[in-house]
Amino acid sequence: MPMQYLTADEVRDAERASGDLLANGTLMRRASHGVARVVAAELNRTGGCYGRRVGIVVGAGDNGGDALFAGAELARRGVAVHAVLLAPDKAHPAGLAAFRAAGGRVVPTTGGGAALPAGLDIVVDGVVGIGGKGPLRPAAAAVFAALAPETTVVAVDLPSGVDCDTGEVHDPSVRADITVTFGHPRRVHLLAAPRCGRLAVVDIGIGKPSERVAPRLFSFSDEDIDWPVPGPADDKYTQGVVGVIAGSHRYPGAAILASGAAVTATSGMTRYVGSAHAEVVSHFPEVVAVPDLAEAGRVQAWTVGPGMGTDDAAEATLRTVLDTDLPVLVDADALTIVARRPELVAGRTAPTLLTPHAGEFARLTGTALGADRLSAVAGLAAEWNVTVLLKGRITLVADPTGSVAGNDAGSSWAATAGAGDVLAGIAGSLLAAGHTPQTAGAWAARVHARAALLASRGAPIGASTLLAALRPAIREFVRG
Numbered sequence: 001m002p003m004q005y006l007t008a009d010e011v012r013d014a015e016r017a018s019g020d021l022l023a024n025g026t027l028m029r030r031a032s033h034g035v036a037r038v039v040a041a042e043l044n045r046t047g048g049c050y051g052r053r054v055g056i057v058v059g060a061g062d063n064g065g066d067a068l069f070a071g072a073e074l075a076r077r078g079v080a081v082h083a084v085l086l087a088p089d090k091a092h093p094a095g096l097a098a099f100r101a102a103g104g105r106v107v108p109t110t111g112g113g114a115a116l117p118a119g120l121d122i123v124v125d126g127v128v129g130i131g132g133k134g135p136l137r138p139a140a141a142a143v144f145a146a147l148a149p150e151t152t153v154v155a156v157d158l159p160s161g162v163d164c165d166t167g168e169v170h171d172p173s174v175r176a177d178i179t180v181t182f183g184h185p186r187r188v189h190l191l192a193a194p195r196c197g198r199l200a201v202v203d204i205g206i207g208k209p210s211e212r213v214a215p216r217l218f219s220f221s222d223e224d225i226d227w228p229v230p231g232p233a234d235d236k237y238t239q240g241v242v243g244v245i246a247g248s249h250r251y252p253g254a255a256i257l258a259s260g261a262a263v264t265a266t267s268g269m270t271r272y273v274g275s276a277h278a279e280v281v282s283h284f285p286e287v288v289a290v291p292d293l294a295e296a297g298r299v300q301a302w303t304v305g306p307g308m309g310t311d312d313a314a315e316a317t318l319r320t321v322l323d324t325d326l327p328v329l330v331d332a333d334a335l336t337i338v339a340r341r342p343e344l345v346a347g348r349t350a351p352t353l354l355t356p357h358a359g360e361f362a363r364l365t366g367t368a369l370g371a372d373r374l375s376a377v378a379g380l381a382a383e384w385n386v387t388v389l390l391k392g393r394i395t396l397v398a399d400p401t402g403s404v405a406g407n408d409a410g411s412s413w414a415a416t417a418g419a420g421d422v423l424a425g426i427a428g429s430l431l432a433a434g435h436t437p438q439t440a441g442a443w444a445a446r447v448h449a450r451a452a453l454l455a456s457r458g459a460p461i462g463a464s465t466l467l468a469a470l471r472p473a474i475r476e477f478v479r480g
């Protein structure tokens with residue numbers, strides 16, 4: 001099942017709908033118990049709970065309340081728990097009483113600030129949760145800045161200073177090793193996944209929000225991905241033929257990488273059009289490669305753009321392809337052309353997938369990409385009535401209805417020249433197989449990221465190495 005990521009308002013809506021559970025404190029008891037369990041599991045994994053030392057950093061709201069109740073539970077298990085109260089007058093009263101009663105120690109405030117003692121095993125961030133705004137304030141920032149670098153940080157709900165809805169990482173903010181959230185993941189857990197560390201979702205018995213606002217963010221689970229495989233009645237044409245228009249005789253690399261990715265991602269047929277036809281065939285003899293579009297033969301989808309240039313001839317080719325009623329993936333140089341000629345895609349009714357990186361995105365919209373990548377990509381998709389895949393560590397694929405699929409690559413090894421050409425080849429072949437642009441883009445991003453991890457195993461890679469790891473990566477997503 002795809003995972004849904006909620007806004008702070010959607011979370012509050014779902015919590016309110018739980019009625020008594022919210023009013024009588026059951027939700028908070030379950031939430032804090034979940035935090036205590038995760039912290040205890042981490043302590044047990046590294047030697048046990050008894051006699052260990054944990055710090056909690058407590059803000060003015062219910063996030064701090066969760067941390068205090070969790071601290072109380074840990075203290076009852078024999079953990080020495082030290083709390084810094086950032087706003088002593090506003091700390092959750094029942095939570096603070098429980099914490100003290102369990103033997104938790106509050107660090108005295110001196111000169112307007114307080115620091116945790118040295119030598120802590122784990123520090124719990126209960127500064128702010130879904131009610132947080134902006135960066136960590138100075139007192140909280142000082143507490144985290146003073147921690148030894150090896151201290152494990154467990155964030156309650158989200159790392160404080162990171163925006164719940166946009167994932168904007170303010171400076172300063174908390175970097176968590178583990179984040180414990182409640183009921184449903186929030187947008188921040190995907191949009192700022194590297195800042196959240198491992199995510200633990202604790203069931204506290206709340207349902208779904210009554211309504212969701214656009215953009216609606218989700219991610220596919222690995223099990224949702226079902227790579228196309230040929231059936232008993234299939235031949236080389238019936239699985240969807242992908243056409244690649246890329247590269248040039250002078251710069252054949254993009255043509256080879258995009259065509260090679262298409263060959264690897266589909267078991268049907270790959271066609272190539274462009275002046276690198278000889279180079280492509282010398283690397284991948286199975287590609288049916290021709291220099292001119294007029295001789296290309298039939299395809300079910302086009303991938304157009306990597307390394308093709310931006311001159312008049314390239315523009316004419318792009319126009320011809322976009323004038324068809326076939327699905328088209330528009331990448332790289334083709335995006336530069338579309339940025340100056342938006343009318344080329346504006347009237348399209350056939351599936352259209354634009355795959356910009358941040359710089360190309362800025363060219364398309366005329367403004368630099370800000371911190372709210374989600375709204376930006378959903379906005380462009382809605383305005384142009386196309387699907388937009390925004391590249392990055394977190395890939396976002398927005399369709400025109402306000403649905404956005406996100407994919408955390410899990411590493412940044414794919415940030416290498418030519419990796420985008422590989423992605424374009426993979427996604428193009430999924431389009432040719434009949435998938436929607438959003439599914440094609442999101443599945444391609446997942447398998448591309450997996451290939452990067454398999455290829456790298458901790459060392460830098462180039463796009464050729466990534467391409468070579470594509471088949472084992474795809475194998476993980478073939479069902480049945």
Ligand SMILES: NC(=O)C1=CN([C@@H]2O[C@H](COP(=O)(O)OP(=O)(O)OC[C@H]3O[C@@H](n4cnc5c(N)ncnc54)[C@H](O)[C@@H]3O)[C@@H](O)[C@H]2O)[C@@H](O)CC1
Nearest residue numbers: 027028031060061062063128129130131132133134135157
């Ligand atoms: N509502 C509920 O039923 C539940 C809430 N839970 C917890 O409650 C949290 C939400 O609690 P609240 O709505 O009280 O909000 P928070 O505790 O997230 O934060 C609000 C408080 O922090 C202050 N604040 C905002 N930005 C700040 C900043 N940058 N630096 C310092 N202080 C800042 C605000 O003035 C306010 O006092 C959730 O994230 C979750 O941890 C959980 O207990 C589960 C149940």
Ligand SMILES: [K+]
Nearest residue numbers: 125128156158
């Ligand atoms: K927090």
